[in-house]
Amino acid sequence: MKIILTPDWFTQFDVSIEIFSFIILALFFAFSLKSYRLNKNKKCLYLGIAFLLIAIGELATILTKFILFYDTTFTQNIGRMIVTYNITQSVDIFYKTGFFLHKLFTLAGLYILYKFPMKKLSSGDVLLAFFFLIISALAGQQIFHIFHIAVIILLVLIINNFYITYQKSRLENTKILIISLSILTLSHIMFMLSLKGIMYALAQIMQLVSYVILLIIIIKILKNEKNIFKYYRRK
Amino acid sequence: MKKISSNTIEENESAGKKRTRIEVISDILRVILEKKGSIKPTHLMYKANLSHKSLNLYTSQLIKSQLIIKTQNQKDNKNMFEITPKGMAFYKQYSQVREFEKTFGL
Numbered sequence: 001m002k003i004i005l006t007p008d009w010f011t012q013f014d015v016s017i018e019i020f021s022f023i024i025l026a027l028f029f030a031f032s033l034k035s036y037r038l039n040k041n042k043k044c045l046y047l048g049i050a051f052l053l054i055a056i057g058e059l060a061t062i063l064t065k066f067i068l069f070y071d072t073t074f075t076q077n078i079g080r081m082i083v084t085y086n087i088t089q090s091v092d093i094f095y096k097t098g099f100f101l102h103k104l105f106t107l108a109g110l111y112i113l114y115k116f117p118m119k120k121l122s123s124g125d126v127l128l129a130f131f132f133l134i135i136s137a138l139a140g141q142q143i144f145h146i147f148h149i150a151v152i153i154l155l156v157l158i159i160n161n162f163y164i165t166y167q168k169s170r171l172e173n174t175k176i177l178i179i180s181l182s183i184l185t186l187s188h189i190m191f192m193l194s195l196k197g198i199m200y201a202l203a204q205i206m207q208l209v210s211y212v213i214l215l216i217i218i219i220k221i222l223k224n225e226k227n228i229f230k231y232y233r234r235k
Numbered sequence: 236m237k238k239i240s241s242n243t244i245e246e247n248e249s250a251g252k253k254r255t256r257i258e259v260i261s262d263i264l265r266v267i268l269e270k271k272g273s274i275k276p277t278h279l280m281y282k283a284n285l286s287h288k289s290l291n292l293y294t295s296q297l298i299k300s301q302l303i304i305k306t307q308n309q310k311d312n313k314n315m316f317e318i319t320p321k322g323m324a325f326y327k328q329y330s331q332v333r334e335f336e337k338t339f340g341l
Contacts, residue, residue, distance in 0.1 A: 031332070031335045032335075034328070034332055035332040035335055035336055035341075038257060038328075038329060038332050039255065039257050039332075041336070041341060043341050044336065044341060047339060047341070117339075162339075162340065164340075165339070165340030168340070169337065169340065171337055171338060173334070173337070173338040174338050174339075174340070177338055177339075217338060220334075221331050221334045221335050221338070222331060224330055224331060224334050
């Protein structure tokens with residue numbers, strides 16, 4: 001059974017794109033944490049946890065793919081051991097666990113990202129939601145469409161929340177965030193259709209574009225300094 | 236002219252909310268920066284929308300944390316509040332965080 005859909009010529013880019021995504025998510029986590037430390041707003045903490053979970057999900061897939069693509073000793077050993085059925089099973093478990101953790105953490109992070117603006121969270125709802133997230137992640141191991149459908153649903157709900165925010169604030173950064181998440185949603189639609197390697201590569205490139213757009217938000221926030229000190233520099 | 240970000244006075248007035256401690260501190264620092272780094276206490280009180288009591292309370296806290304210093308104007312010998320490099324760094328950090336929060340509707 002083919003574990004991943006990455007075409008051979010795309011393996012290097014594949015891992016690089018995921019490392020880049022991980023860095024961006026870690027930056028968003030750092031900003032959320034900094035924000036929570038300054039004003040003790042719990043919503044900032046939830047936002048940070050959401051980014052952290054998605055980042056851990058990315059890290060799980062990076063490590064699994066890294067061993068799969070680059071660790072030749074590990075893969076050679078697999079080749080030597082493959083004759084034994086039981087060992088083959090354990091090797092399968094390693095990859096399956098890696099990709100399962102990626103799915104579970106991504107879904108959990110997206111769920112928190114969807115839920116964090118809500119005023120009150122009922123523990124029953126959260127428990128029920130996490131049960132369905134685990135089911136989706138487990139089912140996504142066999143039928144990968146299920147994972148992508150769950151991600152798309154969550155992303156659409158998140159975009160809707162941010163669109164409501166944008167209608168109130170008309171902030172450019174929120175608009176950029178919506179654009180980025182929309183591209184990410186499109187990339188997951190493409191992942192669903194990626195029966196051929198080229199489609200998978202295109203979906204990964206779209207994911208890269210969405211994370212580059214997220215990076216623009218960080219750059220814009222950091223460059224805000226110019227605006228702040230324009231009064232002071234006139235001195 | 237476009238106002239600088241993190242003006243919590245206007246934000247909270249329109250939302251009918253009371254400013255938090257950190258928001259008042261950021262407003263004080265912003266007002267001092269808008270006045271090119273130093274300001275008279277009465278101007279600060281008026282521009283940061285503070286009572287006399289709150290002004291004394293917050294400025295003493297800010298002086299203690301070395302975010303501002305109390306100086307004297309060379310021309311008229313009157314008291315002035317001046318922002319320190321530490322105060323500028325704090326305001327820069329706070330403004331970035333505020334901008335980040337606003338992006339997510341917080």
